[in-house]
Amino acid sequence: MDLQTAEIRVKELQKLLNQYNYEYHVLDQPSVPDSEYDTLLRELNEMEEQFPKLKTADSPTQRVGGEILEMFEKVQHQSQMLSLGNAFNEQDLRDFDRRVRQSAGDNVSYVCELKIDGLAVSLRYQDGLFILGATRGDGSTGENITANLRTIRSIPLRLNRDISMEVRGEAFMPKSSFEALNKVKAEKGEEAFANPRNAAAGSLRQLDPRIAASRNLDVFLYGVSDTGETGVQSHSEALDLLDTLGFKTNKERQKCANIEEVMTYIQHWTNERPNLQYDIDGIVIKVDSLEDQEQLGTTAKSPRWAIAYKFPAEEVVTTLIAIDLSV
Numbered sequence: 001m002d003l004q005t006a007e008i009r010v011k012e013l014q015k016l017l018n019q020y021n022y023e024y025h026v027l028d029q030p031s032v033p034d035s036e037y038d039t040l041l042r043e044l045n046e047m048e049e050q051f052p053k054l055k056t057a058d059s060p061t062q063r064v065g066g067e068i069l070e071m072f073e074k075v076q077h078q079s080q081m082l083s084l085g086n087a088f089n090e091q092d093l094r095d096f097d098r099r100v101r102q103s104a105g106d107n108v109s110y111v112c113e114l115k116i117d118g119l120a121v122s123l124r125y126q127d128g129l130f131i132l133g134a135t136r137g138d139g140s141t142g143e144n145i146t147a148n149l150r151t152i153r154s155i156p157l158r159l160n161r162d163i164s165m166e167v168r169g170e171a172f173m174p175k176s177s178f179e180a181l182n183k184v185k186a187e188k189g190e191e192a193f194a195n196p197r198n199a200a201a202g203s204l205r206q207l208d209p210r211i212a213a214s215r216n217l218d219v220f221l222y223g224v225s226d227t228g229e230t231g232v233q234s235h236s237e238a239l240d241l242l243d244t245l246g247f248k249t250n251k252e253r254q255k256c257a258n259i260e261e262v263m264t265y266i267q268h269w270t271n272e273r274p275n276l277q278y279d280i281d282g283i284v285i286k287v288d289s290l291e292d293q294e295q296l297g298t299t300a301k302s303p304r305w306a307i308a309y310k311f312p313a314e315e316v317v318t319t320l321i322a323i324d325l326s327v
């Protein structure tokens, strides 16, 4: 086969496989069986080996890098990755709502999101290509974990538009992957991870991307750090934009016209929490209008336009058994 014919077939395979990957990992609606995906991936691998110049950074064969890093480089965030202030009860939420309405007026509306219990990450795209992934770190400086984030199948290596932007989200380990991983660790006599959040953090901190690739991590994107050139006016529009660009966002989000609807949403998900495929440690409430967000601004470490309602810590019942050793 000559280079030109190969180039056409390779581009067709890359397009197909990226589409199938999107359907499976982002939409959770695969249109072909795994066997078809694997056959096409094998064909693409063989062709890229035969014609190395056709192997591009966004090829589905390039998700798991080969070399083991010495350490993680530091990354300066273009804009601060702030942390959320916490609310622990209804009064805290009503205080938040009052402060917001004092500044943004009474017709402010909110977006509620599940608070995924994982690791905050920032993804930078240049002309549609995923070029840099980083942890939050201290908010200004994070760690470059691009190689590990590339292994997460729901993170697009190339967007369906050549847009340059930075998006924020939460990398996490689904409960099923966590249980499977701890089972393997127990069989190997290794110490188990305490919870999926620690397991996700531990996996993303591996210097060998092949280990991260084996951990079945996932991600939900929840923000665009610079909506400037996108023209969106609200947080909910920003999330819809993320959907259209091929990102995975959490579909349980809901617009709430007032704090009463926020309370109803919180009650619903407090009950539904055990049925989720992933851990959540609360609910995030955000002012929807970006103009109102701008007006409310931020403190040195947290936005004034968002708050995290934290679920009460699950009381762990430990029954102490007294064993009478004197007998």
Ligand SMILES: NC(=O)c1cc2c(=O)c3cc(F)ccc3oc2nc1N
Residues within 6 Å of the ligand: 081, 082, 083, 084, 113, 114, 115, 116, 117, 118, 120, 170, 222, 223, 284, 302, 303, 306
């Ligand atoms: N864990 C989460 O599911 C989650 C976390 C954050 C943040 O940490 C966060 C931090 C900010 F400074 C601003 C907005 C945010 O929105 C967020 N939204 C979410 N859904």
